[in-house]
Amino acid sequence: MEKRLQKLISESGYTSRRKAEELILRGKVKVNGKVITELGAKFDEKVKIEIDGEILEKCEKEYYVINKPRGVVTTTKDDKNRKTIMDFFDSDKRLYPIGRLDYDTTGVLLVTNDGDFAQMLMHPKNNIDKVYIAKLEGIIDAYSIKQLKDGIMLDERKTSKARVKLKKVDKKSNTCIVQITIHEGMYHQVKRMFESVGYNVLKLKREFYAFIGVDDLKPGEYRKLTPKEVHQLYALSNEK
Ligand code: URA
Numbered sequence: 308m309e310k311r312l313q314k315l316i317s318e319s320g321y322t323s324r325r326k327a328e329e330l331i332l333r334g335k336v337k338v339n340g341k342v343i344t345e346l347g348a349k350f351d352e353k354v355k356i357e358i359d360g361e362i363l364e365k366c367e368k369e370y371y372v373i374n375k376p377r378g379v380v381t382t383t384k385d386d387k388n389r390k391t392i393m394d395f396f397d398s399d400k401r402l403y404p405i406g407r408l409d410y411d412t413t414g415v416l417l418v419t420n421d422g423d424f425a426q427m428l429m430h431p432k433n434n435i436d437k438v439y440i441a442k443l444e445g446i447i448d449a450y451s452i453k454q455l456k457d458g459i460m461l462d463e464r465k466t467s468k469a470r471v472k473l474k475k476v477d478k479k480s481n482t483c484i485v486q487i488t489i490h491e492g493m494y495h496q497v498k499r500m501f502e503s504v505g506y507n508v509l510k511l512k513r514e515f516y517a518f519i520g521v522d523d524l525k526p527g528e529y530r531k532l533t534p535k536e537v538h539q540l541y542a543l544s545n546e547k
Protein backbone atom coordinates (compact mmCIF):
# COMPACT_ATOMS: atom_id res chain seq x y z
CA MET A 308 0.00 0.00 0.00
CA GLU A 309 1.28 3.47 -0.91
CA LYS A 310 1.57 6.12 1.77
CA ARG A 311 2.82 9.68 1.97
CA LEU A 312 6.56 9.87 2.62
CA GLN A 313 6.15 11.81 5.89
CA LYS A 314 3.80 9.09 7.17
CA LEU A 315 6.29 6.33 6.27
CA ILE A 316 9.00 8.24 8.17
CA SER A 317 6.88 8.81 11.27
CA GLU A 318 5.79 5.17 11.27
CA SER A 319 9.42 4.12 11.38
CA GLY A 320 9.66 5.91 14.74
CA TYR A 321 12.39 8.22 13.43
CA THR A 322 10.45 11.41 14.17
CA SER A 323 6.98 12.96 14.05
CA ARG A 324 5.11 13.57 10.82
CA ARG A 325 5.52 17.33 11.19
CA LYS A 326 9.31 17.07 11.68
CA ALA A 327 9.48 14.59 8.77
CA GLU A 328 7.85 17.22 6.55
CA GLU A 329 10.55 19.72 7.52
CA LEU A 330 13.27 17.18 6.70
CA ILE A 331 11.67 16.47 3.31
CA LEU A 332 11.45 20.17 2.46
CA ARG A 333 15.07 20.65 3.50
CA GLY A 334 16.15 17.95 1.01
CA LYS A 335 17.39 15.56 3.72
CA VAL A 336 15.33 12.56 2.63
CA LYS A 337 16.21 10.06 -0.10
CA VAL A 338 13.89 7.35 -1.42
CA ASN A 339 15.69 4.54 -3.25
CA GLY A 340 18.71 6.84 -3.54
CA LYS A 341 16.84 9.88 -4.93
CA VAL A 342 16.25 13.09 -2.95
CA ILE A 343 12.53 13.83 -2.59
CA THR A 344 11.39 17.32 -1.63
CA GLU A 345 7.63 17.09 -2.35
CA LEU A 346 5.30 16.60 0.59
CA GLY A 347 2.61 14.95 -1.52
CA ALA A 348 4.81 12.11 -2.82
CA LYS A 349 3.50 8.63 -2.04
CA PHE A 350 5.54 5.42 -1.92
CA ASP A 351 5.16 1.74 -1.25
CA GLU A 352 6.10 0.66 2.28
CA LYS A 353 8.97 -1.45 0.84
CA VAL A 354 11.03 1.51 -0.46
CA LYS A 355 14.44 2.31 1.04
CA ILE A 356 14.27 5.61 2.95
CA GLU A 357 17.46 7.37 3.95
CA ILE A 358 17.73 10.47 6.16
CA ASP A 359 21.13 12.12 6.42
CA GLY A 360 22.68 8.82 5.35
CA GLU A 361 20.78 6.68 7.90
CA ILE A 362 18.55 3.95 6.48
CA LEU A 363 15.20 3.71 8.26
CA GLU A 364 13.94 0.38 9.49
CA LYS A 365 10.23 -0.29 9.74
CA CYS A 366 9.49 -0.60 13.38
CA GLU A 367 6.72 -1.52 15.75
CA LYS A 368 5.32 1.15 17.99
CA GLU A 369 6.11 0.92 21.69
CA TYR A 370 4.43 2.80 24.53
CA TYR A 371 5.55 2.81 28.16
CA VAL A 372 4.98 4.56 31.44
CA ILE A 373 7.89 4.80 33.85
CA ASN A 374 7.94 6.05 37.43
CA LYS A 375 10.85 8.45 37.06
CA PRO A 376 13.18 8.42 40.06
CA ARG A 377 14.91 11.52 41.41
CA GLY A 378 18.44 12.16 40.06
CA VAL A 379 17.82 11.18 36.44
CA VAL A 380 17.62 13.40 33.34
CA THR A 381 14.85 12.96 30.80
CA THR A 382 16.95 13.79 27.75
CA THR A 383 18.09 10.79 25.71
CA LYS A 384 21.77 11.78 26.14
CA ASP A 385 23.46 13.90 28.78
CA ASP A 386 26.65 15.91 28.18
CA LYS A 387 27.52 15.64 31.91
CA ASN A 388 27.24 11.84 31.74
CA ARG A 389 24.39 11.70 34.24
CA LYS A 390 21.99 8.78 34.27
CA THR A 391 19.23 9.24 31.69
CA ILE A 392 15.75 7.82 31.67
CA MET A 393 16.76 5.69 28.66
CA ASP A 394 19.23 3.74 30.84
CA PHE A 395 16.19 2.03 32.40
CA PHE A 396 14.86 0.62 29.12
CA ASP A 397 15.91 -2.50 27.38
CA SER A 398 14.66 -1.92 23.86
CA ASP A 399 16.28 -1.79 20.45
CA LYS A 400 13.82 0.94 19.44
CA ARG A 401 14.59 4.66 19.26
CA LEU A 402 12.57 5.57 22.33
CA TYR A 403 12.19 9.05 23.77
CA PRO A 404 10.20 10.66 26.58
CA ILE A 405 7.03 12.65 25.96
CA GLY A 406 7.93 16.04 27.43
CA ARG A 407 10.42 16.61 30.22
CA LEU A 408 10.63 16.29 33.97
CA ASP A 409 13.38 18.00 35.97
CA TYR A 410 16.35 16.07 37.34
CA ASP A 411 14.81 16.13 40.84
CA THR A 412 11.15 15.59 39.80
CA THR A 413 9.66 12.11 40.19
CA GLY A 414 6.60 10.35 38.82
CA VAL A 415 4.76 9.70 35.58
CA LEU A 416 6.73 9.87 32.37
CA LEU A 417 5.46 8.42 29.10
CA VAL A 418 8.05 7.00 26.72
CA THR A 419 7.47 5.96 23.12
CA ASN A 420 8.87 5.69 19.61
CA ASP A 421 5.62 7.01 18.11
CA GLY A 422 6.28 10.60 17.08
CA ASP A 423 2.67 11.40 16.18
CA PHE A 424 1.47 10.14 19.55
CA ALA A 425 4.06 12.30 21.34
CA GLN A 426 3.19 15.40 19.29
CA MET A 427 -0.51 14.88 19.88
CA LEU A 428 -0.09 14.60 23.65
CA MET A 429 2.23 17.59 23.87
CA HIS A 430 0.15 19.90 21.68
CA PRO A 431 -1.38 22.60 23.92
CA LYS A 432 -4.64 22.54 21.95
CA ASN A 433 -5.36 19.08 23.31
CA ASN A 434 -5.37 20.37 26.89
CA ILE A 435 -4.04 17.17 28.43
CA ASP A 436 -4.15 17.25 32.25
CA LYS A 437 -0.80 16.98 34.00
CA VAL A 438 -1.33 16.54 37.72
CA TYR A 439 1.52 17.39 40.10
CA ILE A 440 1.94 17.12 43.86
CA ALA A 441 4.25 19.78 45.27
CA LYS A 442 5.71 20.13 48.73
CA LEU A 443 6.16 23.83 49.43
CA GLU A 444 8.29 25.75 51.88
CA GLY A 445 5.73 27.82 53.81
CA ILE A 446 1.97 27.53 53.98
CA ILE A 447 0.23 28.78 50.91
CA ASP A 448 -2.52 31.39 51.35
CA ALA A 449 -5.90 31.55 49.61
CA TYR A 450 -4.98 34.56 47.46
CA SER A 451 -1.93 32.78 46.01
CA ILE A 452 -4.08 29.76 45.25
CA LYS A 453 -6.51 31.99 43.38
CA GLN A 454 -3.67 33.57 41.40
CA LEU A 455 -2.36 30.13 40.42
CA LYS A 456 -5.87 29.05 39.37
CA ASP A 457 -6.39 32.14 37.22
CA GLY A 458 -3.00 31.91 35.49
CA ILE A 459 0.46 33.31 36.05
CA MET A 460 2.59 35.36 33.66
CA LEU A 461 5.60 33.25 32.60
CA ASP A 462 7.79 34.16 29.63
CA GLU A 463 5.36 36.97 28.79
CA ARG A 464 2.48 34.50 28.49
CA LYS A 465 -0.27 33.72 30.94
CA THR A 466 -0.51 30.09 31.93
CA SER A 467 -3.93 28.53 31.30
CA LYS A 468 -6.39 28.05 34.14
CA ALA A 469 -5.14 25.50 36.65
CA ARG A 470 -6.86 23.37 39.27
CA VAL A 471 -5.22 23.84 42.65
CA LYS A 472 -6.00 22.01 45.90
CA LEU A 473 -4.32 22.41 49.25
CA LYS A 474 -3.99 18.80 50.47
CA LYS A 475 -2.07 19.05 53.72
CA VAL A 476 -0.59 21.64 56.07
CA ASP A 477 2.29 20.93 58.46
CA LYS A 478 2.68 23.90 60.77
CA LYS A 479 5.57 22.29 62.65
CA SER A 480 7.83 22.05 59.61
CA ASN A 481 6.17 25.09 57.98
CA THR A 482 5.45 23.18 54.78
CA CYS A 483 2.35 22.22 52.84
CA ILE A 484 1.34 19.82 50.10
CA VAL A 485 -0.51 21.18 47.07
CA GLN A 486 -1.97 19.37 44.08
CA ILE A 487 -1.87 21.39 40.87
CA THR A 488 -3.25 20.41 37.47
CA ILE A 489 -1.87 22.24 34.44
CA HIS A 490 -2.16 21.77 30.70
CA GLU A 491 1.00 23.17 29.19
CA GLY A 492 4.56 21.92 29.57
CA MET A 493 6.63 25.08 29.87
CA TYR A 494 10.18 24.93 31.20
CA HIS A 495 10.10 24.42 35.03
CA GLN A 496 6.48 25.47 34.83
CA VAL A 497 5.20 24.28 38.20
CA LYS A 498 8.24 25.48 40.15
CA ARG A 499 8.12 28.86 38.43
CA MET A 500 4.38 29.23 39.01
CA PHE A 501 4.81 28.66 42.74
CA GLU A 502 7.90 30.87 42.88
CA SER A 503 6.05 33.71 41.21
CA VAL A 504 3.54 33.75 44.10
CA GLY A 505 6.38 33.49 46.65
CA TYR A 506 6.76 29.76 47.42
CA ASN A 507 9.75 27.55 46.93
CA VAL A 508 9.06 23.96 45.77
CA LEU A 509 10.91 21.46 47.96
CA LYS A 510 9.68 18.32 46.21
CA LEU A 511 7.75 17.67 43.03
CA LYS A 512 6.04 14.55 41.73
CA ARG A 513 3.87 14.12 38.65
CA GLU A 514 0.93 12.00 39.80
CA PHE A 515 -0.89 11.71 36.47
CA TYR A 516 -0.40 12.35 32.80
CA ALA A 517 -4.02 12.40 31.58
CA PHE A 518 -5.38 9.33 33.42
CA ILE A 519 -2.07 7.43 33.60
CA GLY A 520 -0.57 7.16 37.10
CA VAL A 521 2.33 5.22 38.63
CA ASP A 522 0.91 3.89 41.89
CA ASP A 523 1.64 0.34 40.69
CA LEU A 524 5.32 1.10 39.93
CA LYS A 525 8.32 1.62 42.18
CA PRO A 526 10.74 4.45 41.20
CA GLY A 527 12.65 3.25 38.13
CA GLU A 528 10.05 0.60 37.21
CA TYR A 529 8.11 0.79 33.97
CA ARG A 530 5.36 -1.07 32.19
CA LYS A 531 3.92 -1.15 28.68
CA LEU A 532 0.74 0.83 28.18
CA THR A 533 -2.13 -1.46 27.22
CA PRO A 534 -3.59 -1.09 23.70
CA LYS A 535 -6.75 0.25 25.37
CA GLU A 536 -4.78 2.96 27.20
CA VAL A 537 -3.00 3.96 23.97
CA HIS A 538 -6.33 4.11 22.19
CA GLN A 539 -7.88 6.21 24.97
CA LEU A 540 -4.92 8.60 24.97
CA TYR A 541 -5.16 9.00 21.20
CA ALA A 542 -8.87 9.64 21.58
CA LEU A 543 -8.18 12.67 23.79
CA SER A 544 -7.16 14.64 20.72
CA ASN A 545 -10.42 13.98 18.91
CA GLU A 546 -12.68 15.02 21.73
CA LYS A 547 -11.66 18.62 21.73
N1 URA B 1 7.24 21.69 36.31
C1 URA B 1 8.44 21.82 36.89
O1 URA B 1 8.77 22.87 37.43
N2 URA B 1 9.27 20.77 36.87
C2 URA B 1 8.94 19.58 36.33
O2 URA B 1 9.74 18.66 36.37
C3 URA B 1 7.68 19.45 35.72
C4 URA B 1 6.85 20.54 35.72
